[in-house]
Amino acid sequence: MKLGTVRPIPIAVGLAFVATVIALVSTSTSREGVALCVALDVAIACGAVLSLPRFKSSHPVVFRAALTLLGLDVALFVTYYFPSSTNFNLSTGAAMSIVLLGLSFLTGASGQISLGNGAFMGVGAFVMAIWANHHTTTPIVITLLIAVACGALVGLLLGLPATRLRGPYLAGMTLAFAVAFTFILATFSSWTGGDSGLQLPTAVTAPRWLDGFFAAGTPPLKTTTLYLTDFTILVAGVAFFFMANLFASRTGRSMRLIRDNDVAAELVGVSLPRTRVVAFIVSSAYAALGGALLTLIDNSVSPPTYSFALSVTILSLIVIGGIGTISGALIGGVIYAFSTNVISWITTQTGLNPQGNLASQLNGIIFGGLLIVTMIFAPFGISGAVRHLWHRLRARSPG
Amino acid sequence: MDPFLTSRIVTDVLGGLTNGVTYGLVALSLVLIWRSTGILNFAQGAMPMFATYVGFALLSYHFGYWPCVVACVIAAVLIGGLTERLLVRRLYGKPEINPIVVMVGFLIVLEAVAAAIWSSTPRSLPSPFSLIHWQLAGRPFALSPFTVYEIATALVVMLAVAMLFRFTNLGLQLRASALAPEVSRLLGVRVGRLLTLGWMLSTAVGVITTILVSANFFSGLTPTVMDGIFAYGFIAAAIGGLESPVGAVVAGVLLGVVNQFVTDFVNQNAVIIIALAILVVSLMVRPSGVFTKSTQRRV
Numbered sequence: 052m053k054l055g056t057v058r059p060i061p062i063a064v065g066l067a068f069v070a071t072v073i074a075l076v077s078t079s080t081s082r083e084g085v086a087l088c089v090a091l092d093v094a095i096a097c098g099a100v101l102s103l104p105r106f107k108s109s110h111p112v113v114f115r116a117a118l119t120l121l122g123l124d125v126a127l128f129v130t131y132y133f134p135s136s137t138n139f140n141l142s143t144g145a146a147m148s149i150v151l152l153g154l155s156f157l158t159g160a161s162g163q164i165s166l167g168n169g170a171f172m173g174v175g176a177f178v179m180a181i182w183a184n185h186h187t188t189t190p191i192v193i194t195l196l197i198a199v200a201c202g203a204l205v206g207l208l209l210g211l212p213a214t215r216l217r218g219p220y221l222a223g224m225t226l227a228f229a230v231a232f233t234f235i236l237a238t239f240s241s242w243t244g245g246d247s248g249l250q251l252p253t254a255v256t257a258p259r260w261l262d263g264f265f266a267a268g269t270p271p272l273k274t275t276t277l278y279l280t281d282f283t284i285l286v287a288g289v290a291f292f293f294m295a296n297l298f299a300s301r302t303g304r305s306m307r308l309i310r311d312n313d314v315a316a317e318l319v320g321v322s323l324p325r326t327r328v329v330a331f332i333v334s335s336a337y338a339a340l341g342g343a344l345l346t347l348i349d350n351s352v353s354p355p356t357y358s359f360a361l362s363v364t365i366l367s368l369i370v371i372g373g374i375g376t377i378s379g380a381l382i383g384g385v386i387y388a389f390s391t392n393v394i395s396w397i398t399t400q401t402g403l404n405p406q407g408n409l410a411s412q413l414n415g416i417i418f419g420g421l422l423i424v425t426m427i428f429a430p431f432g433i434s435g436a437v438r439h440l441w442h443r444l445r446a447r448s449p450g
Numbered sequence: 451m452d453p454f455l456t457s458r459i460v461t462d463v464l465g466g467l468t469n470g471v472t473y474g475l476v477a478l479s480l481v482l483i484w485r486s487t488g489i490l491n492f493a494q495g496a497m498p499m500f501a502t503y504v505g506f507a508l509l510s511y512h513f514g515y516w517p518c519v520v521a522c523v524i525a526a527v528l529i530g531g532l533t534e535r536l537l538v539r540r541l542y543g544k545p546e547i548n549p550i551v552v553m554v555g556f557l558i559v560l561e562a563v564a565a566a567i568w569s570s571t572p573r574s575l576p577s578p579f580s581l582i583h584w585q586l587a588g589r590p591f592a593l594s595p596f597t598v599y600e601i602a603t604a605l606v607v608m609l610a611v612a613m614l615f616r617f618t619n620l621g622l623q624l625r626a627s628a629l630a631p632e633v634s635r636l637l638g639v640r641v642g643r644l645l646t647l648g649w650m651l652s653t654a655v656g657v658i659t660t661i662l663v664s665a666n667f668f669s670g671l672t673p674t675v676m677d678g679i680f681a682y683g684f685i686a687a688a689i690g691g692l693e694s695p696v697g698a699v700v701a702g703v704l705l706g707v708v709n710q711f712v713t714d715f716v717n718q719n720a721v722i723i724i725a726l727a728i729l730v731v732s733l734m735v736r737p738s739g740v741f742t743k744s745t746q747r748r749v
Contacts, residue, residue: 158547162545209730211730212734219489219692220688223685224729224730227722227726230678230681231722234720234723359677363554363558367555408569415562419557419562420559426548427552430545
């Protein structure tokens with residue numbers, strides 16, 4: 052073996068041993084100690100796998116799995132120490148990042164854009180609430196899958212004409228759907244609960260076998276929030292892992308070809324209508340998943356949440372994060388999680404009257420302005436700008 | 451037995467026409483921009499809304515209705531021209547989602563700024579004619595002096611746009627620069643200037659629509675007054691074909707009538723759902739619009 056070659060596996064085993072000892076010695080209760088050392092060991096193992104030379108190209112799926120696991124490990128670990136309010140923000144951000152991922156995929160992979168993803172979120176959210184009210188015994192995961200399936204079905208319905216459409220027609224049509232959605236909810240008010248919306252029959256709590264981590268000695272409100280946050284982050288992790296693989300798959304590649312040159316795509320045998328419909332269905336299914344999770348987090352769902360404004364917020368977030376990228380969805384989710392806090396901070400810092408006209412419109416002015424500025428000066432958002440800077444730095448430094 | 455003129459059917463048709471002409475005008479202004487720049491202007495409702503607020507600010511200086519209307523049109527022309535020069539010009543030749551995103555952003559900014567300046571409580575505009583419906587033999591008739599004015603104005607605007615494009619040198623240049631910008635440029639047409647002019651014209655058509663719509667009792671002028679009408683205008687333009695001004699106007703008027711029947715015979719909430727269904731079906735049957743001649747464009 053050449054000198055200077057990093058040997059990750061032995062180093063990792065050593066580090067893991069040290070970490071375990073430190074964790075067991077330094078923590079007071081055995082349960083916390085176990086949690087800490089599991090978290091550390093998983094992180095070290097993932098880090099070791101990720102740093103294997105040429106691993107990314109030889110085992111791409113395992114590489115992505117390790118990356119996801121590392122992210123989940125760190126995220127779940129830190130939520131344990133965060134206050135409930137931060138965790139609540141994080142959980143909405145995680146749910147939103149799933150929606151953003153769907154839209155990012157649709158645009159990045161097929162060059163189309165949807166202005167109706169807020170309404171698809173609403174489909175998921177309301178299906179979740181309606182099903183949970185009518186079948187109280189169904190496990191959450193099954194209900195989530197049902198919500199996703201309904202989102203995909205509505206996506207198929209609206210996506211069918213999209214197969215034959217170019218350019219702004221799809222955007223306009225999805226806009227019409229987003230505007231129509233609140234009226235659709237009102238029409239079926241016996242199911243959707245009319246103006247007041249629906250309440251979930253029971254709050255989601257941790258299953259019994261996890262009681263040790265979520266119920267020990269902490270007040271119930273905090274444990275519920277913590278469990279929901281961790282659950283949402285876990286689902287988001289799975290969603291990101293699937294999407295990363297889809298992006299790299301044959302389907303993902305043919306979609307990018309369609310985006311770049313649809314005529315060439317047809318010539319090499321990519322079926323345009325099928326690929327476009329698939330992209331649209333995936334994006335609406337992801338939106339529905341995000342919406343359903345949001346219902347779980349809020350423990351209720353109300354129609355005004357899913358107005359056209361939400362679709363516009365989704366568009367802004369993904370454009371600012373970086374449309375067509377996976378990291379952009381993550382960035383957008385983080386922005387969403389803390390945007391309310393940041394905007395109220397700006398309001399207090401500038402001394403605006405919080406009940407005044409300007410303060411109440413600050414959200415729209417900032418997000419709309421960022422949307423324009425980003426699209427004109429950095430079309431791939433924060434993610435694209437960072438990548439651009441990174442490449443410039445790499446090109447400048449020798450080696 | 452109802453007398454014919456006040457029967458339910460006639461009432462619905464006339465009421466539908468009144469709404470339909472406004473959808474037609476919005477659709478027309480969308481088509482004007484689409485044909486010349488290939489951009490679907492999602493701020494087509496918000497830009498005129500802003501101009502209307504600016505123009506009717508003169509009310510507080512004791513000006514009457516007509517000076518305000520003139521001020522609105524001037525404001526609209528300025529906003530349209532500035533938007534094209536400062537914002538849209540950077541978007542030509544970019545991927546097609548870029549202008550969509552930027553115009554959606556512009557829509558949000560305009561609505562938020564308008565609400566920040568003038569608040570989002572509805573503001574009632576004066577109307578030059580009575581809004582009270584006529585009575586025929588003791589029964590309400592579908593029209594009022596104001597709705598007649600509304601329909602007549604819309605028709606005049608549509609005719610004027612048609613005449614401009616068909617019979618004037620300027621219209622010829624506008625059509626030429628939309629159809630073949632490179633050739634027109636070679637032949638000495640100042641394409642850039644004409645694109646600006648196209649946006650001015652389209653916003654001016656939009657501001658007349660906004661004034662007509664927001665002088666209504668029910669809505670009044672709000673920052674979001676044009677949202678719903680924009681959605682119907684887009685649906686009409688898409689059904690009629692974004693390439694065809696006549697198709698867009700006809701589809702808008704028909705959509706207005708259909709909506710009125712749905713409101714009357716089903717309910718208010720079903721209107722946009724039915725309109726969406728019509729849009730989906732018509733796009734599946736004729737993706738490029740019902741009224742456009744098919745052009746060869748694979749994919």
